[in-house]
Amino acid sequence: MIRQPLHLPNGAGTWTMTEGDHLTSIIKRYSKPEEIAASIAFLLGDESRFMTKQEIYVDGGWMEANYVA
Template identity: 50%
Template sequence: MKAQLKVLSQDTAIVNAASIAAVMGRDKNSSYSASKHAVLGLTRSAAKEVGVKGIRVNAICPGRIDTPMARNAAATATGGTAAPPPSNTGFQGNFDFIALRREGRAEEVAKLIAFLLSDESSYISGQGISIDGGWFC
């Protein structure tokens, strides 16, 4: 990000990728959680430093999103093999811990990133935006 900030023009935006682990702890996940907390801290500090130039810096904090990484993690946790690609309803897991009772889709995360990079979010900076279907509510 340091190199990016040197070449970015005024009134632009950066979106960092953190995780729901940046805002909530989980057992057996301390190193990952700590690294994502660091991304959030970097995001907030950078927003303070470059806000005067009109540069906005935010982070996304996705929860369970249907990706190959998430399917492999679920398989590892259950001692199985990687789950098959999702059906149109997503990976068939138990999502009772998520208010919307489903995992997110990559397209939903992409739309959040596009919003944060757009002028429509011109007064949002230094935030970690959770996109987790209500997991952390």
């Protein structure tokens, strides 16, 4: 989660995360834009050339911490 206003897909306006939302991730902080950019740079670079069909979550553990079976 990057701390920023998010546009709702239905065009209803904007939604801003509350101060406690970042506490639901394993790392317990918002991500920095450069952390997301580094992941994208890795995927675009030669280091990832052997990777195929992967889901990579760059979310500070938010999906893992909020997983409901």
